[in-house]
Amino acid sequence: MPTxxxxxxxxxxxAPDTAQAFVRLGGLPDGPERQALRDELIRLWxxxxxxLAVRFRGRGETLEDLYQVAALGLVKAVDHxxxxxxxxxxxxxxxxxxxxxxxHFRDHMWTLHVPRRVQDLRNRVRHAMKELSQTTPGRAxxxxxxxxYAQLDEDEVRTGMEALECFSALSLEAEMPxxxxxxxxxxxxxxxxxxDTVVDxxxxxxxxxxxxxxxxxxxxxxxxQGMTQSRIADQLGISQMHVSRLLSGCCARLRAEAAP
Numbered sequence: 001m002p003t004x005x006x007x008x009x010x011x012x013x014x015a016p017d018t019a020q021a022f023v024r025l026g027g028l029p030d031g032p033e034r035q036a037l038r039d040e041l042i043r044l045w046x047x048x049x050x051x052l053a054v055r056f057r058g059r060g061e062t063l064e065d066l067y068q069v070a071a072l073g074l075v076k077a078v079d080h081x082x083x084x085x086x087x088x089x090x091x092x093x094x095x096x097x098x099x100x101x102x103x104h105f106r107d108h109m110w111t112l113h114v115p116r117r118v119q120d121l122r123n124r125v126r127h128a129m130k131e132l133s134q135t136t137p138g139r140a141x142x143x144x145x146x147x148x149y150a151q152l153d154e155d156e157v158r159t160g161m162e163a164l165e166c167f168s169a170l171s172l173e174a175e176m177p178x179x180x181x182x183x184x185x186x187x188x189x190x191x192x193x194x195x196d197t198v199v200d201x202x203x204x205x206x207x208x209x210x211x212x213x214x215x216x217x218x219x220x221x222x223x224x225q226g227m228t229q230s231r232i233a234d235q236l237g238i239s240q241m242h243v244s245r246l247l248s249g250c251c252a253r254l255r256a257e258a259a260p
Contacts, residue, residue: 015090016044022083041078042071045093049074052097059105066101073100118163124150125160200258207257215250218243 018041025041028034053070057063077093128150132141141149147157208216214236221227221235229247233240 015048018044018089019083022081022089026083038078042074045074045078045089046071048090048093049097052094053101055098056101056105061105069101069104070097073097076100118159121152121156121160122163123160124152125157126164204254204258207254211250211253215246218246219250222247 021037021041025034025037028037049070050067053066054063056066073096074093077089077096080096081089081092083089125146128146129141132145132149136145143154143157143161146152147154150157152160208219211219217236218232221232222229227235229240229243233243236243
């Protein structure tokens, strides 16, 4: 059996005394015996890792997933712990497990990509707000108070406070506070057809310039001045049928040359 009777009280009530088991583990070669002892050590310390995971609930991740992340940290702690350094396993495992959970939040739980520096600011601001809220009942701590407590300047505090909102995104269908059923999606605009018109005009400009002057004049009078074919014919001294043929030919040519 890898466990012995506990010689001293641990901070965690159910923490096993596995000091001798870890010494034995370090002396075993790779193989079934070492693997079985390693698995038993992980099983014995699993309640502690789950208790650490519970501390992080309510931050947008399910407790079951937090248990899994904490267990991964525990496995890393068991695999890398060296009893020869003189430190108890618990003292090594707790920061290893909590660090694994914090990395999980940092790397996987941000809806928006946030630089590492901003994530650190967020954590410092969040901790300061939590501590200061106990000394400022009835109101939230001010930016200046948070800056003084966290040893940051006020711009850094504001950046950290903005990053507090990056763990989750508000649905576009969510009702905005203080409105009567008005959602974010109601504030979104639609596609502007004017942009397509600009693109089309730029694409057709070289072809327009290459047309004979009379064809350019007919196009201008028809589409920019709004003149009928009959009025254009009278102004240019040609038949209305001729104007119609020129218009059809110009438009077909421009469409062909402007098409991608």
